[in-house]
Amino acid sequence: MREIEITVNGERRREAVEDRRLLLDFIREDLCLTGTHAGCEHGACGACTVLLDGQAVRSCLMFAAQADGSELTTIEGVGSYPDRLHPVQEGFWEEHGLQCGYCTPGMIMASIDLLAENPSPSDEEIRERLAGNICRCTGYVNIVRAVHHAAAAGREDQS
Amino acid sequence: MRDLSAYSVDHGIEIASPNMLGASVKRVEDPRLIGGHGRYVTDVERPGMLHATFVRSPEAHALIRAVDTTAARELPGVVAVFTGEDLREATSAIRADAGYPTWQTSARPILAVDRVRFVGEPMAMVVAVDRYVAEDAASLVMLDLESLPPIMTVDQGLAPDVEPFHDGWETGCYVTRSKESGDVDGLFAQADHTLKLRMTTQRYAAVPMEGRAVVAELDPHDEVLTIWDSTQVPHLARTGISQHLGHPEHRVRIIAPDVGGGFGLKCMVFPEEIAIPFAARALRRPVKWVEDRVENLTASAHARDARDDLEIAFNDDGELLALKAHVVIDSGAYSVWPYTASMELGTAVNQMPGPYRFRAYRGEGAAVATNKTPHGPFRGVSRVAATFALERVVDEVARFLDMDPIELRKRNLIRSDEFPWESPGGYVFDSGSYIESLEKLAEMSDVAELRRRQRDLREQGRYIGIGVSCFNEQTAHSFAEYAERGTPVVVGYDKAHVRMDADGKVTVFVDTHAQGQGHETSYAQLVAAQLSIPFEDVRVSFGDTETAPAGMGTFASRSMAMGGGSIQLATRDLKAKLVRLAAHMLEASPEDVELREGMFFPAGAPARSVSVREIARMVHLQSNKLPPGEDPLLETSYSYRGDPGTGTFPNCAQLVVVDVDPDTGKVTLLDYFVVEDCGPVINPMLVEGQIHGGVAQGIGGALFEHSLYDEESGQPLATTFLDYLMPGATDVPDIRLEHLYTPSPWTPGGVKGAAEAGTTGSPAAIANAVADALRGFGDVLVDELPLTPERVYAHILAARAAQATPATPDPR
The missing domain is CATH 1.10.150.120 ([2Fe-2S]-binding domain)
Structure with a gap:
């Protein structure tokens, strides 16, 4: 386990993660942000795309530990119905x-x-x-x- | 003979707000989905939930000597490891039998026992605290297998001396079929020409972006097993799971929340859907399994895989006289529940004569068992391959006669004044615009101008091809289809329940689930149109067997005719009661009451009125004011069955322009035109979306997708998206689309199925376009899909070497 610091949809968080934990699983299961989806888990389909420091990345191809110190935006941070749609x-x-x-x-x-x-x-x-x-x-x-x-x-x- | 005297059925539906129909209302589903708040099975979390993974057969065909789970069980975090032996007593093997006399049965254990029959077959199930641990443990399960030679081609399976594939088998086929209508031999004898060609459609798969997923939990209070299941058919899943798990149906609850695409894959019941509830019941803890992409591509179901030998008799003037079809389907290792391994063959044999005026037809064939993933339904069941085969043959006839392929088709298509048409394949075509669609297609695509452009570009060294397909297809099948097949479940009706609450707002309960089709929107439009209440005042509920009426679910483009039909008729009955009560309140007779914008008033006297909401309030909250004989209930149910006939038959015509690269064989789609006629359209935006997506899946099948196997080892070769090539945004051109609106005489509102037409016709159109382009190189017969660069380039080389055999009819 290691501790990472990550800004998630504008909120700073400190989380403990297993070394091998995928960023995708960290987002979905640890952060409970289930809008990011697993489509292939081998980086081919893009369903798990999130923004890391403003750049689109495939969260199934990264470990959560690699996101240490980053700013993460998921679909939940983009906007929401009814009055804050992007x-x-x-x-x-x-x-x-x-x-x-x-x-x-x-x-x-x-x-x-x-x-x-x-x-x-x-x-x-x-x-x-x-x-x-x-x-x-x-x-x-x-x-x-x-x-x-x-x-x-x-x-x-x-x- | 069928009684078609009721050719036109009046359902007594009156539309009070016609502006709700044919309107591209924005989807009510979207706010949650675009915000990341969709709820798919994979998002379901339960307290104390465990995670399962399956150990799958690495061999195509083997005897199981031992499954050693010792090391796996010892891994910390592992709660249980189950093998086939553990489930043998507590579950029953899946048997999906058809009623044909030639049928041979297959028993599919929930986890393999004694023998494995395809790579990916589940052999053991590991349950652990999380999926990481479960997969670690799965790699520790030791399999001792004795390899057997696999059956990997239909020819191996058809060999007379083939080893019994399943217990007691006498041939290598699940079923053989033959049917004949008219004087086939006579017409073949008199015809000016006959032409015999073999057309092969490859094995490929539905591949929804969300794979299969199951969460199961046993409630200790009442022993109800709640199963969150990514399924198109919640009630069928309940029946199938209950039956194979030995858990009574009234204590099984299926919840199908948002489902991330289905396309037919999720209208079956798979072993994993039984194994996971088994584990939850045995361990008394919630258990979750989410299929990964490798499992989805190798161990769910595949589709198509048809080899069609067609022989056609025709005259010099282009008249098509008679057709013979011999269809061989590679049905894989087991018969799928509930459609059976007769599905693709059965419908292909019925479908093959297509929209043409053949005077005689002989259809026969076999569904062959092989050591491959079981064959199941996928959007355009049998019609995709049949349309590819027939439309290729029709194009080759046109080529031989040197006729324009559109003209040849128009000469032979069933005319719009000839319905109902009893096809020699056994179907009754309800209505259609076959010739009109083709004419509209020629006009919208300006095919004459396209041909000019093609000639100009040919002079510049470019190989442009123009291809057409036209077809009709069975949707919203009535009882006749499944009764003929004798399947365990005879599909042919669906149900709806409509309830108006005290505030005048309506909830519709229906079983025809949606996996992207937008039923929450289109069904609400149907209700708002009749009751003349705001669209927002209608909520559509499905996907939970505790609340939805038991029905057959969503597949075979049946939801708008069957689910929508029952909604329309239940709403009609609810409205009749509202009218009676309005008449009572207005002191008028019901015949004189009119409804506009949610208000009832006596004809000619709009000043006196009562609103839908006022009636609802009286019924629920002041029922003492109800007239004698009326109960305080604003709920109606209806079960609509699609009789008479054999379903509704939409029709469609497609034209595609391709560019073939002579140096690589790569096919690029330049233009795509579609004219579709699925009858009156409730929400054009949704129908267009179905056509776009359907065409894209057809493009995948025509050019890229292939569930390929190594024929010696039996290993699947397309196990990830790096080898199984899905069409991407650069592969699908803009699609131009026009509609015709020929109503079905039978269904409420005249609606027909809309979801499959895009897929059904696109491989045929693309193959015809590629064949047209390749004519620039010489005699080439395009006879097999997918048209990968490798295959197309091989055609080019062969043509250049002048070695290709032209499709030459027998001389007479």
Whole structure:
């Protein structure tokens, strides 16, 4: 066991973790933030995507111990219904960018990361950036629209 | 002969708020899901909960000499290790038998006993304080196995001298089938031409993003076993688990909370769904098991895996006369409950003539046992492979006759004035727009312009292909389908219960669960439309057998016709009571009462009115004011059965444009067009989402996904997402979609199933497009999926070497 210090959705925490504990399991089971999902546990599907120091990472490919000293944002820290939805969440709702919802938190985190880098992405740029996040339900058509929707909302906010 | 005199059924449903239907209402499911507050089985935590993992067979076929759990039991944190012997007495092996005379049974122990029959078959179950410890312990379980040669191909299984696969077997098949209608031999004799081709669809799988997951807990107060189960079919799961666990149904409660995709995988009952409640009951502690991706890809169920030999008789003018089909399905190691190993074969044989006006048909085939993961349902059961096979053959006929493939189809499709159509495959097609859909597809895609572009680009060295598919498919199956198969569960109805509370708000209880389809939204629209109350005043409840009426659950695109049908009819009956009570309060006769925006009023006198809420308040809180003969109850139930006929038959046409890279064989999709007709649409946004996702799954099957095995060792080769290639955002193009709205004459509101059309038609369209592109290289027969770069490049090389055998019809 080792002690780590981590800021979780803006709140500083000190937690004891086993060396081999995956960041994903730490988030879901120790922090009880179950919005982050396990899709493959081998880094291929992106369902477990979270932001670590603002960068999208796959929490199934990291140990919790590696997040020591970091700032972690999960889907629960992004925004919530009814009055604090993030524009990306709004976009997914408006454009029907989700069906079963299982890949959705990871998809939203990856989209936030994308828009932070590129506030006005093209269709191709969205598809390229989200190619590492697998969705089995939507065929991605409405996910692309959802990201455009969020990007447009972001531009409106700035003008 | 069926009695189709009731060709049009009037269900007496009156829509008071038509703006609620055909409206893309935003989903009420989404706020929780986009906020990370969905509740999936894997999120369920119980006090004192233990975690299970399974030790699975590393061999495709072996005798079990010993399973030594000593070392595993000694690991600190391990609570129990169970083997097949431990479960043999307390559970019954899964037998899912079909009623066909040729049927041979398979017994599938919950944990393997004596013998293992596929890699991934559960052999032991470790229960520990957490999953890390459980998996550590699982690696300490010692298996002593005596390897046996596996059956890894259907040809091995069909060999006359094959060893009995299951006890008492005389052949290597679960079942064989044959049916015939019309003068097949006569028409083949008179036809100008016949053409015989073999089409092969690979084994692949449903692969929902959330795998299977089970949490079970025994309540010591009443011995009720509560099972949180990631299932599409809560009540069927209750029956299946109860039966195999020997725990009475009234003490089994299934809770299917948010389910992260199903696509057919989760409408079966698996051994793990019985083993986990067994452990919870034996240990008297909650136990959780969450399938990992390797288990999901190797040990849940696979699908498709069809080898179709088709022979078609046709004339010079393009008239298709008769069809022969020989279908061989690789059904894997066990028959799945409750659909049985007859499912893919049974429906393929019925489906094969498709939407065409064949005058005669002979369908036959076999479901063969192999040492592979059991074969189960997956979106587009049998239709995906059958449509690929038939539509490829139709395209090859067009090519031989040098006819436009769209024109050839239009000449042979059933016309919209010919319904109901009794197909020689045994189905009754209720209604459709087969020719109109194809015409609309040609128009929306501007196929003439696409052909011009194709020729221009060919001159620039690019190999563009244009492919079309069109099909109809059985959805919302009525009793006839399952009765013919003789399955343990004969599906053909579903139920709803509608309750209005004292504040005039409504809760709908229904069994047709959702795994992403948006039923909480679309079902509420149905109720709001009839009762003319705000959409927000309707709540839809499903997924808990304590509250939902017992039904068959969600699969085979049945939810809107069956679940929605029973909701519409229960709402109709509730409304009839509201009308009677309104008439009483308004001192009018019920025939003269009208309903608008939640208010009842006498026809022509809107000034006097009573609201839905006022009636509800009177019924529940002032029932002394009820007229004689009316009870203080605003609850109705309805069980809708889909008679007459054999289900509803939506139709669809797809056109895809592909670009084949001549140097690598890579296929890129440039444009995708769909015209679908699933009857009147309740929520277009949701139907479009179903089509998009369905097409994407078809793209996966056409180009990437393959549950491949090493045929010598029997080892599965696609065990992670690095080898099992799921379509990603760069693989699926934008999809352009248009609708037609031909109602079913039978279902409430005329609705038909919508969820499978995207998947059913896309491998066929893509294969036809690739075949079209490859024509630029010479004679190539595209006859096998998936069309990986390796396979396509092999076609290119073969064509270039002029070695490929063209599909040449026999001369007459």
